[in-house]
Amino acid sequence: MSNPFVPEPELLSPAHLADVGRTLSYARNMLGPLDDGVLARFHAFLICPCEVHWDDIHGLQVSRAPFLTVWQSILLIEPTFPRIGPSTDLEGNQLRGWSRVPSAELLADTLYFVLR
Secondary structure (H helix, E strand, O other): OOOOOOOOOOOOOHHHHHHHHHHHHOOOEOOEOHHHHHHHHHHHHHHOOOOOHHHHHOEEEEEOOOOEEEHHHHHHHHHOOOOOOEEEEEOEEEEOOOOOOOOHHHHHHHHHHOOO
């Protein structure tokens, strides 16, 4: 049962998901094209855009020239997106999580803008 006070994340249609997969074929890190493990992490976020999956992909490099991470790419498209991530204490305990997680649609639009 869904909570009426928490909005459901917007999910991508299968056709849009396939288009994002094609767009990701243009992504590069310092070693070249993204490997299957990295692509699977993107796919997991696109299927379930949540804080756990965002934390897993936000620092991944998607462009070599200029060097851009996923988070930096989001900031190009959505300047109001948080510039500060989670914080931890000296023991590694999380004090504060992400104040906002991008939607799958925002990530798809960002990747298209940055990679095409």
